Amino acid sequence: MTSDAHDRDAWEQRWEQVLRDHPDKLVSRPPSDLLVDVARELxxxxxxxxxxxxxxxxxxxxxxxxxVTAVDFSRAALEHGQATAQGFDPDVAARIAWVEGDLGAWTPDEGYFDLVSCLYVHVAGPLGSVGEMVSRLAAGVAPDGTLLLVGHRPVDPATGEPTPAASQVQVSVEEALEVLDPQEWEIQVAEERPRAVLGSGVDAVVRAVRQR
Ligand SMILES: C[S@@+](CC[C@H](N)C(=O)[O-])C[C@H]1O[C@@H](n2cnc3c(N)ncnc32)[C@H](O)[C@@H]1O
Structure with a gap:
């Protein structure tokens, strides 16, 4: 049993608390612009x-x-997502499979997805590393499919201060590029982007398209 502040139990408790105390904020939270901008082009x-x-x-x-296949290891988050989708539109809900899985090991079917997106996930556990998780998720992308990875960097370059992601291991541009073979991937974006609110940090953004 680990006691990582970002392990499954910690996330479960965090989601239970947020869902109990601020469900209104979650319901009104729009989807990530980074994901929406990519998906709109596909x-x-x-x-x-x-x-x-x-x-x-x-x-x-x-x-x-x-x-959509939506994977998370927090049952509370998944149940909330499922109920929200159902309340929004049963036809929309029917297009989402909510899967409880640990991304430290969960592996997509090879070449199955036209879009694989992983936003702001801490890579946990003794087996895990950014490169290993990126490779595993990237293997799920179909030829001509798109991979979108976003990681919150631990230090804000504008202030030199630690960000809320300081204790986490999230995707970095360097580590993602290390495992995306240029013979196999067209790298369309690989950069750090400051967040909209100055001082709230920087996102590492990698967008790649599988060539074969
Ligand atoms: C910061 S939240 C980001 C959620 C969403 N991607 C977004 O951008 O709003 C991180 C999410 O990753 C999940 N998570 C963290 N580590 C995970 C793991 N090893 N396996 C599955 N889910 C994980 C957490 O439960 C949480 O829902």
Whole structure:
């Protein structure tokens, strides 16, 4: 049993508390612009939302016509996402499979997804590393499919101060590029982007398209 502040039990407790204390904020939280901007340019197909949380992105994708697999290890978050989708539109809800899985080991079917998105997931556990998780998720992308990875960097370069992600291991541009073979991937974006609110940190953003 680990006592990592970002392990399954910790996330479960965090989600239970947020869902109890601030369900209104979650319901009104829009999906990530980074995901929406990418998905809008693509023809809807099969999407994986790895570390889907309460499901804002998964529900947006399904409403846009995607068939979505939404994976998270927090049952509370998944149940909330599922109920929200059902309340929003049963047809949308029917296009989302909510899967309880640990991204430290969970592996997509090879080449199955037209879009694999992983936003702000801490890579936990003794087996895990950013490169290993990126490789495993990337293997799920179909030829011509898109991989979108976003990680909150631990230090804000504008202030030099630690961000809320300081104790986490999230995707970095360098580590993602190390495992995305340029023979196999067209790297369309690989950069750090300051967040909208100055001083709230920087996101590492990697967008790549599988060539074969
Ligand atoms: C910061 S939240 C981000 C949620 C969503 N992707 C977003 O952008 O709003 C991180 C999510 O990843 C989930 N998570 C963290 N580590 C995980 C793991 N090893 N396996 C599955 N889910 C994980 C947490 O439960 C949480 O829902």
């Amino acid at each position: 023809r809807p197909g099969r999407a994986l939302d790895a570390g889907c949380g309460h499901g804002a992105e998964a529900i947006w994708l399904a409403a846009a016509g995607w068939t």
